[in-house]
Amino acid sequence: MRKMALTLPCAQGILRSGTFYGREKRTGTMTDFPELEELNDDSAAEETPPAGRRKFLLPLLLVAVVMLVICVVAGIFAFQPFSAVDQRPRIAAMFATATATSTNTPTPTLTPFPTNTPTQTPDPVTPTETGIPTETPIPTPTYTPTPLPTPDGREREYFIPILMYHYVSTPPADADIYRKDLSVTPENFAKQMQWLKDNGYETITLYDLIYALNIGWPPLPEKPIIITFDDGYVDNYENAYPILSDLDFTGTFFVLTDVTDRSAPGYMTWDMLKEMSAAGMSIEVHGREHIEYSGRDTNWLVYHLLGPAETIEANLGYKPRFIAYTAGKYDQAVIDVAHEQGFWAGITTQNGTHHTKDNLFELQRLRVRGDWSLDTFEAVIINS
Numbered sequence: 001m002r003k004m005a006l007t008l009p010c011a012q013g014i015l016r017s018g019t020f021y022g023r024e025k026r027t028g029t030m031t032d033f034p035e036l037e038e039l040n041d042d043s044a045a046e047e048t049p050p051a052g053r054r055k056f057l058l059p060l061l062l063v064a065v066v067m068l069v070i071c072v073v074a075g076i077f078a079f080q081p082f083s084a085v086d087q088r089p090r091i092a093a094m095f096a097t098a099t100a101t102s103t104n105t106p107t108p109t110l111t112p113f114p115t116n117t118p119t120q121t122p123d124p125v126t127p128t129e130t131g132i133p134t135e136t137p138i139p140t141p142t143y144t145p146t147p148l149p150t151p152d153g154r155e156r157e158y159f160i161p162i163l164m165y166h167y168v169s170t171p172p173a174d175a176d177i178y179r180k181d182l183s184v185t186p187e188n189f190a191k192q193m194q195w196l197k198d199n200g201y202e203t204i205t206l207y208d209l210i211y212a213l214n215i216g217w218p219p220l221p222e223k224p225i226i227i228t229f230d231d232g233y234v235d236n237y238e239n240a241y242p243i244l245s246d247l248d249f250t251g252t253f254f255v256l257t258d259v260t261d262r263s264a265p266g267y268m269t270w271d272m273l274k275e276m277s278a279a280g281m282s283i284e285v286h287g288r289e290h291i292e293y294s295g296r297d298t299n300w301l302v303y304h305l306l307g308p309a310e311t312i313e314a315n316l317g318y319k320p321r322f323i324a325y326t327a328g329k330y331d332q333a334v335i336d337v338a339h340e341q342g343f344w345a346g347i348t349t350q351n352g353t354h355h356t357k358d359n360l361f362e363l364q365r366l367r368v369r370g371d372w373s374l375d376t377f378e379a380v381i382i383n384s
């Protein structure tokens with residue numbers, strides 16, 4: 001009787017749930033199994049059934065469960081046209097869902113976060129209450145753009161440092177003051193990143209920031225920081241990327257797509273960018289070439305904003321959403337066209353760390369200068 005009591009809620013839950021595509025209505029309803037109907041009644045459960053019926057009850061339940069399983073599997077293949085996609089993870093996910101339903105434990109679901117997770121066409125027979133666990137890999141040939149979260153109407157503000165780097169290498173001996181200012185040596189960069197790690201900073205992406213501002217999700221770490229690199233220099237791949245990866249940090253790299261297309265010396269190639277993207281780095285738009293965007297007409301701006309975005313999408317498989325204005329120059333026309341073309345935010349060279357929904361196309365950064373000591377770096381971060 002004890003074993004039966006443990007088994008029953010599960011069986012009842014499965015039979016009650018009614019989520020198995022209607023097949024069980026023909027093969028396994030409560031009325032087909034009078035024993036179950038009786039046991040469904042609490043008072044009946046207290047009574048001791050006749051010895052003969054009790055003997056057959058457990059095998060009968062097992063048979064019913066097996067029939068349901070067969071119906072589910074048959075239903076999946078009956079309703080799903082043949083495809084090359086491996087269905088096993090989806091079937092496993094559906095069983096996981098069915099189990100959660102039968103125990104009446106609500107499974108918290110969150111919209112998959114903007115990680116370019118491949119998504120599948122909505123399946124009309126899939127229970128939608130809990131969805132498919134996001135950790136289940138579902139191969140799919142189609143790419144679904146990351147949706148901009150619908151703002152929930154709440155005003156939020158964050159003070160998060162967005163660090164700005166350019167070169168991560170030792171400048172040549174004849175470098176001018178600008179090149180020296182834009183260059184952080186690999187040694188100093190490694191020390192800065194290690195200091196961040198040792199002091200509890202966790203890197204987030206610009207996507208995280210936009211989601212947090214709009215819907216307050218995902219929850220940000222206690223000490224969030226965003227690390228960005230402008231211009232797409234090859235030393236970013238050679239020196240910065242390995243250091244970031246070793247510390248489990250992520251970075252955002254703003255590249256010049258026409259420069260990348262012609263494999264210009266000194267700049268990262270598409271192969272490098274693909275590798276970095278696959279490793280969790282964000283590759284976003286700086287422009288086609290390193291020319292100023294302010295004072296341009298709409299056609300020019302569309303060509304120089306949409307063009308790089310489409311090139312990155314074609315090469316890396318996702319639509320970039322952020323532009324770092326070249327030389328920090330922009331005007332209202334740049335903001336308007338960028339917004340129209342699907343960008344979520346524009347990143348400036350203005351000094352600051354205060355971010356709200358009102359200044360998404362004028363995000364502030366902290367320029368890390370080439371002559372900074374580690375003490376200076378620490379002081380700037382702590383006081384930001």
Ligand SMILES: [Zn+2]
Pocket residue numbers: 230231286290326327
């Ligand atoms: Zn630049």
